[in-house]
Amino acid sequence: MTPAFRPAADVGVTVSRDGATVYVARLPAGPILVLDGAGAVIWAEATEGPADGWIDRVADAFDVPASGIAADALAFVHSLCGDGLLDEADAVRAT
Template structure:
């Protein structure tokens, strides 16, 4: 299987559709993801990392070149915070 991302064992997630809440348990902080941020989180956890930008591009009406850097930076931040990890 191709590498992707998953929620770490010490993180709780509540997905309300429009908004996604993630927190390192037991004390947080709580991270609130809305709109595109929530979309990127969901896509990151549902498929291979190497196609993440391509899967998101048609959903946000942007070119992959336009969003690639932002998606990479965002994913690096989520991993650095301990919310997601590479599989």
């Protein structure tokens, strides 16, 4: 199983015990980004589950159609990529 995205090499990630909050920071200087609600669900599905269907799993978590959230979910993870917090899994394997 390969996730769609992975934390970048210099990124630390901590997830709360209940999985509702994700703390992400570029190490060693930060700043710390706190993801909760939809952000935490998107992070988890994009980085922990198989790449195939991660947007569908996010949609299922909120009982909404995937077509209604796909653009926003992709924009969110691409923003995290742009901030140096995530890498696309294929890009990581290629290096």
